[in-house]
Amino acid sequence: MRRNPFDDIEELLDRVSRQVEEGMGAGGLQVPGSVPVDVVDAGEEYLVTADLPGYETDDIELTLSEGTLRLEASREDESEYAEGRYLRRERTRTSANxxxxxxxxxEEESVSAGFEDGVLTVRLPKVSGTDDSKQIDIE
Incomplete structure (x- = not known):
């Protein structure tokens, strides 16, 4: 009996799909130039923690728009070295996003962020359903 070649393709796709899901769940898939982050649902707020070693607060731009938090970091190292000459230079400009x-x-107005020891922490309080709710009287 001949085996259907599409069975092999389907099996391969299933295996790749499982590996991608496992990698994403474990944080194993890291896109070059992207910032590694943890996102925690802490009940009343989301807590986003990002590693940005070597950056300063002024190097980081953080925006929130339409439910998406965008983090961009960029730094440029000094163009000259005061006490010698470069034998190799690879650290000129670094960016991550x-x-x-x-x-x-x-609650966009209540979002707060802090940066300490190369770790950015963003607190994003969830919109509470009680603010927009209205008591309905039954007649």
């Missing part, structure tokens, strides 16, 4: 889609709306 990341976009994080939030599953639920957040």
């Amino acid at each position: 990341r976009r994080i889609r939030l599953p639920d709306p957040v």
Whole structure:
């Protein structure tokens, strides 16, 4: 009995799909130039933590638009070395970025961020359903 060649293709696609899902779940798939992040649903807020070693606060731009948090970091090292000459130079300009889609709306006015020891922490309070709710009287 001949084996259907499409069975082999389907099996391969299933295997690749499982590997991608496992890699994403473990944080194993890292796109070059992207910032490694942790996103935690802490009940009343989302907590985003990003590693940005070597950057300063002024190097980081953080924006929130339409439920997506955008993080961009860029730095340029000094163009000259005061006490000698370069034998090799690879650290001239470094940039990194990341976009994080939030599953639920957040209170944009209440978002806060801190940066300490190369770690950026962003707190994004969720929109509470009680603010927009209205008591309905039954007649």
